[in-house]
Amino acid sequence: MSSKAPLSASTHARTMRKGASDHLVLNGGSETDHLITAHESDDKGHVFKSLNTSGLIPKQGRLIADKVDGIWVSGGRILMSKPGARLGLIAYWIFLHFWTPTVAAAAVVSDPEAVVEEVHRSINASRRRLGYLSSCGMGNPIDDCWRCDPHWETNRQRLADCAIGFGRNALGGKGGAIYVVTDSGDDDPVNPKPGTIRHAVIQDKPLWIIFERDMVITLKEELIMNSYKTLDGRGASVHIAGGPCITVQYVSHVIIHGLNIHDCKQGGNAYVRDSPGHYGWRTLSDGDGISIFGGSHVWVDHCTLSSCRDGLVDAIHGSTAITISNNYMSHHDKVMLLGHSDDLVEDKNMQVTIAFNHFGEGLVQRIPRCRHGYFHVVNNDYTHWEMYAIGGSAAPTINCQGNRFLAPDDSSSKEVTKREDTPMNEWKNWNWRSEGDMFLNGAFFTASGAGASSSYAKASSLGARPSSLVGTITGSAGALSCKKGRSC
Incomplete structure (x- = not known):
């Protein structure tokens, strides 16, 4: 349970x-x-x-x-x-x-700058290996951990050893059986048919879930994940689209990799099963691509996300220990909400790494929009936004390093940052920092708080990776086209 x-x-x-x-x-x-x-x-x-x-x-x-x-x-x-x-x-x-509150609290890191330092060490190690590895290596420590292996298909669970940042300990279904999804249907959310994705994700044991073939899965209701699950789309083109999408609610150790998630809609006012022994009444959902609600040890990697009703990836209500990496996001308004409300103190423990993502065309705002917690935004490629890129309220710490920001032509939208509904005499003390970022077409970042001083001492000990490498590091963002017997 x-x-x-x-x-x-x-x-x-x-x-x-x-x-x-x-x-x-x-x-x-x-x-x-x-x-x-x-x-x-x-x-x-x-x-x-x-x-x-x-x-x-x-x-x-x-x-x-x-x-x-x-x-x-x-x-x-x-x-x-x-x-x-x-x-x-x-x-x-x-x-x-x-x-139960201790479940998520146990995932909180007391020294987040030490985790940032680990990220830098991983990136440095990948860069050093480029000199003597084959051309497969890209300087992206997550990808360099597994993509060069031509036998990835028989060693899928190696992926669980490759995360970095705050979600680095997410196990997913590591050590569990392989579950092959053979049926793209979702006829009965209360009694899901064996072979469907819903039947797979609700099981009480660790499972590494893969897909028999290319498929488009249109869910009737939210896909409510149980703990210790990996959704691994490698080797197939898997789309979750046209219906409610994925919910990670008060569970832990979830890896979502290699999926195309788009056109997600609201679900609810219906019964939905979330474990073999329980189903419950779900009220109306928001229509997120991936909704993380009180979840911990969650890693979202190499997914392609667009055009959902609410957020593409939202993490709220005490969620923590999250890494969002190598994703391609496009054509959406409110991209990522990290923190439910200014009054919800549970989100003070939120710690999220956002790394190696490509934020593409048609994005408007909230890339991400943060509250309360600690957010490390590293080596992402921001090629489009219409209003702003990174926003926040309720005194979040934002550590922004080695990103590339290309501002829109609109002169009123050049600023990367936005403080939401807060006077300057208050937000001037928030720790928002930019180090080694590249600003193009007039983009600019308004820093505040401790800047590069003591609050970020450990985070700065190895320096940010050059933003000039962002194009290479994020060049394969989104769901990959992996072929059996070849490096991916």
Whole structure:
């Protein structure tokens, strides 16, 4: 059973009504409300006593609660209960409020600059090897770790050893069995058919998930990942498109590699299975390409993302230990939201590495938009933006190194950075730093805070990689066309 962390629900119901026999609907909710589900029942229709909190879901406009062993539960609070039913709920409340928050917190690095230094060491090592390796090496430490191997197809799990940055410890399905997706269908999100991607990702054991052939997968509802899973699209052209897309919610150790994710839509108001033993009611989703909600140890690598309803990759509600690398993103407005709201203190532990990505044509803003945490933006190629590239609020630390920024022709959009709705006397103390970045066509970065001083001492110890190498390092960004028997 995957563990889930709680979120405090602040809704005070104005009206209360019973819907179906196992639901309580509270009108007047907000987008920060959350749902705890427990919909599994025996053949007599009795709800099981053991709760699985994998149904915690953001909801706009209302809060849905579930009846569990005579108790109406939502957001970890008793709404109504029968006498004698409280003892089990007290134990459950203790689980929610004291144990589950430590899952993501355990992934937080106390010295983020040390992780930045590790990234620099990896890049330096790859550059040094270029002098005596074959022409396969590109100076990209992630790619140089595995792409030169012509036998990558029989050694797929080597990829799990190649991440850098804050998501470097993401295991995915390493050590688990290979699961081959043979069926592109998604007919029943509650009872997924074996051989489908949904059946693969909900399993309770580590799995390395690959694809039998080229396929376009149009999901009926969000694809809710379980922990210790790798989605590996190498060797096939795999598109997740035209429906709801991927959700990484209160789980850990997820690797998403080599997928084309685009035209994602909202899902919800439906039951969806998230493990072999549990399914729950999902309220309306945002329509992100990849939504990371309270997730940790997540690595998104070599994906091509575009044209989703909300974000391409969003990480919120205490998510941390994330690396977003080697992706190609294009044709989208709000690209990456990292941090849910200025008031959500859980996101102070958010740590994200954004490396070797190509941010291409048709992008508008939020590349990324950060709150609270620590964000290392290194050796990315920003060739297009319409409003701004990197924005933030709530005093995030942004360490921007060795990127290439090509500003649009619009004279009002030359600035790389944007402080959201904050006066200068406040944001001047935020630690936003640019080192070794290349600025073209009038682009400029407004630094603030500690700059290159003590806050970044360890991060600066090896220096940023030259931005002149960004074109080479990011030249293969996006989903790769890997052929069996050849280096990829």
